[in-house]
Amino acid sequence: MSYEFGFRVRRIDHVGVAVTDLDAALEDYRERFGGRCVHREVNEEQGVEEAMVAWPEGSTQLQLLAPLRPDSPIGRFLDKRGPGLQQMAMTVDDVDAACESLRAQGLELLFPEPKRGTADSRINFVHPRDAGGVLLELVEPAAE
Amino acid sequence: MSYEFGFRVRRIDHVGVAVTDLDAALEDYRERFGGRCVHREVNEEQGVEEAMVAWPEGSTQLQLLAPLRPDSPIGRFLDKRGPGLQQMAMTVDDVDAACESLRAQGLELLFPEPKRGTADSRINFVHPRDAGGVLLELVEPAAE
Ligand SMILES: [Co+2]
Ligand SMILES: [Co+2]
Numbered sequence: 001m002s003y004e005f006g007f008r009v010r011r012i013d014h015v016g017v018a019v020t021d022l023d024a025a026l027e028d029y030r031e032r033f034g035g036r037c038v039h040r041e042v043n044e045e046q047g048v049e050e051a052m053v054a055w056p057e058g059s060t061q062l063q064l065l066a067p068l069r070p071d072s073p074i075g076r077f078l079d080k081r082g083p084g085l086q087q088m089a090m091t092v093d094d095v096d097a098a099c100e101s102l103r104a105q106g107l108e109l110l111f112p113e114p115k116r117g118t119a120d121s122r123i124n125f126v127h128p129r130d131a132g133g134v135l136l137e138l139v140e141p142a143a144e
Numbered sequence: 145m146s147y148e149f150g151f152r153v154r155r156i157d158h159v160g161v162a163v164t165d166l167d168a169a170l171e172d173y174r175e176r177f178g179g180r181c182v183h184r185e186v187n188e189e190q191g192v193e194e195a196m197v198a199w200p201e202g203s204t205q206l207q208l209l210a211p212l213r214p215d216s217p218i219g220r221f222l223d224k225r226g227p228g229l230q231q232m233a234m235t236v237d238d239v240d241a242a243c244e245s246l247r248a249q250g251l252e253l254l255f256p257e258p259k260r261g262t263a264d265s266r267i268n269f270v271h272p273r274d275a276g277g278v279l280l281e282l283v284e285p286a287a288e
Contacts, residue, residue: 009177011202015159015232019276028276032249033153033234057235058155060204084277085229088159090177091201105176132163132172133228 007098009090013139014052014063016087018077022049022066029053035062039119047072050118063089063118087125089137095122098138102126114140151242153234157283158196158207160231162221166193166210173197179206183263191216194262207233207262231269233281239266242282246270258284 019025022040029035035053038061042049047069053062065086067075077086092098095114103109108127117123120142128135163169173179179197182205186193191213197206209230211219221230236242239258247253252271261267264286272279 009179009199011199012159012204012206015156017232017276017278025276032246032251035153055153055155055234058203060156060202062156062232082277084272085232085279088161088206088229090199102176107176128228132161132169133226134161135229 006094006101008093010093011091012060013089013091013137014061015085016063016065016089016135016137018074018081018083018086019064019066020078020083022051022064025064025066026051026053029062029064041118042068043116043118044068045115046074048074052118063087087135087137089123089139092138092140095124095138095140098140099124107131114138150238150245152237154237155235156204157233157235157281158205159229160207160209160233160279160281162218162225162227162230163208163210164222164227166195166208169208169210170195170197173206173208185262186212187260187262188212189259190218192218196262207231231279231281233267233283236282236284239268239282239284242284243268251275258282 026037035055037051038054039052049066049068051064065074069075099109107130110125110127114122114124117139122140124138126136170181179199181195182198183196193210193212195208209218213219243253251274254269254271258266258268261283266284268282270280
């Protein structure tokens with residue numbers, strides 16, 4: 001494994017799914033698949049209301065993302081593609097080092113500086129063009 | 145949590161990404177993100193060559209899917225959407241019970257009977273129409 005780049009991916013943090021109705025989606029995942037809502041918040045800056053859903057085994061969570069307004073990233077995604085898989089996120093130990101390393105390899109990051117993500121994490125995204133069509137989020141969790 | 149339906153979701157099993165070149169994608173995830181290829185196989189029936197990529201923490205894996213022929217599911221996906229996120233899979237303890245339960249709730253499954261998936265698992269898919277636009281795979285791992 002290549003940790004020579006100054007950052008380490010620990011795991012797949014979450015899979016993000018764009019939804020139109022957050023409550024209905026949470027209910028579906030709970031009723032049909034036993035998924036438990038472990039976190040919920042509004043992120044005004046990103047224009048999104050989001051919830052994290054977890055299962056008993058495994059630490060990778062499902063992130064349900066509903067737009068606060070049509071001109072938000074999730075609003076535009078829904079408009080263009082409809083509901084469905086929107087992003088994959090990786091837990092990194094150091095998002096600044098990750099961004100520096102990936103930029104040095106020629107990859108484009110969406111934000112000049114990391115922004116606030118779920119639960120006070122710090123996040124950035126690799127442009128899908130540089131990640132095989134995947135909107136790839138980098139998540140440095142908040143210090144415990 | 146609702147286990148009254150006769151099956152249990154254990155975790156998010158994997159996230160599936162459609163790629164055009166499996167070797168190049170494996171190299172990218174290894175070089176840039178430290179992902180380790182832990183399994184690789186050809187599934188003639190599904191018309192796909194696939195690889196599973198893992199990180200040190202967390203059990204959810206990345207599944208890279210490359211088409212063996214243009215008229216395969218992944219070939220058609222690439223043709224329509226281009227490379228990117230294609231499926232999310234959940235580990236279930238009993239795929240037959242899961243299919244029965246979900247059908248009883250009115251959800252459409254793609255196969256009348258589970259088929260062989262990665263590493264002798266047994267799999268089926270919920271139709272994206274009935275899963276919020278997500279192609280949702282159900283995976284019962286092979287007995288150890
Ligand atoms: Co996210
Ligand atoms: Co799969």
